Every structure is written in C-alpha cells, then in structure tokens.
Amino acid sequence: MAALVGSYASYPAPPGDKRFGMSQINGPASYTAITVGTPPTGGIAVTAAQLGLVEIEAVLSIPTSNNGQYHLIPFPSRSQLAPQTTMLFAAIVTATGAQVTAATNLSTFTFIIVAVGN
Numbered sequence: 201m202a203a204l205v206g207s208y209a210s211y212p213a214p215p216g217d218k219r220f221g222m223s224q225i226n227g228p229a230s231y232t233a234i235t236v237g238t239p240p241t242g243g244i245a246v247t248a249a250q251l252g253l254v255e256i257e258a259v260l261s262i263p264t265s266n267n268g269q270y271h272l273i274p275f276p277s278r279s280q281l282a283p284q285t286t287m288l289f290a291a292i293v294t295a296t297g298a299q300v301t302a303a304t305n306l307s308t309f310t311f312i313i314v315a316v317g318n
Contacts, residue, residue, distance in 0.1 A: 220260075221251030222314045227270070227291065227306025233299055234290040240275045243288040244306075246313060253317040255283035263311035269294060272311055283317060 225246060234243035248256045259274040272289035276282075289311075291300040300306065 218257070218316045219253060219318060220314065220316055221248070221253040221256075222312065223251045224310050224312050225250065227265070227309045227311065229305055229307040231291055231300050231302065231304045231306050233302045234275060234288060236275075239277055240288055243275060243290050244272065245277070245286050245288055247286050248284065248315075248317060251313060251315050251317075253315065255285060255317045256287050256315045257283050257317040259287060259313065259315045261312070261314040263289070263313045264294070265306075265309040265311055267309070270300065270306065270309060270311075272313075287315070289313075 223246075225244070228244060231244070232242040235241045248254055263272040265271065271292050271294050273292055275288040275290060276284050277286045277288050278284065291304075291306060292298070293300060
C-alpha cells in the first residue's frame with residue numbers, strides 16, 4: 201500500500217462539497233512544448249476561471265481534440281499539494297504518443313476539459 205504523505209486540500213470531502221467545471225478551448229496558433237521542471241513551463245495554460253472555478257483540484261478527463269488527432273496531459277503549474285489557479289497541458293499526438301512539436305498550429309482543434317475544484 202502506498203504511504204499517505206499528507207491530506208490534499210480539503211479532502212476527504214463529502215459528495216456535493218466540490219464544484220465541477222467544464223469548458224471547450226481551442227489550441228494555440230503556435231504551440232510551445234512543455235518543459236518539465238519545478239514548475240513546468242510551456243504547454244497550453246488553462247485558468248480555473250475558464251472552467252468556471254476559482255481553483256482546480258483535479259482534471260477529470262483526458263481532453264481529446266475534436267478529430268481525435270491530439271490529446272492533452274495535465275501538469276500542475278505549482279506544487280501538486282496545492283489547488284491550482286492555472287493548469288498547464290502538454291499536447292500529445294494520439295497516434296505516436298509524442299509531444300506535439302514546437303510552433304505547431306493547434307488553433308483549429310478544440311478540447312473539452314472537465315475539472316473539479318472550488
């Protein structure tokens with residue numbers, strides 16, 4: 201069994217204590233590849249406000265483009281143990297699993313993001 205490092209945010213939480221947010225976004229005209237670090241940089245930034253939330257605690261879906269060619273992988277923009285005001289997403293080519301190359305135009309692709317938070 202995995203060791204519990206600490207409680208996360210306000211969990212455990214009773215059902216109905218959290219809000220769900222959802223939004224359809226377009227990709228950027230020029231994608232910047234995400235660079236893993238503390239914190240990560242690049243990718244597609246999505247704010248909690250774009251999802252109708254104040255903070256994002258978890259992304260509940262794997263956003264897939266309207267034609268299935270790309271999907272997004274969420275990265276926290278700050279410590280994983282803190283709710284996020286912005287999430288970063290790496291764009292991945294579904295057929296290969298490789299990150300989309302820098303400067304790729306994703307503006308004609310839409311993604312639906314579902315998250316839970318406050």
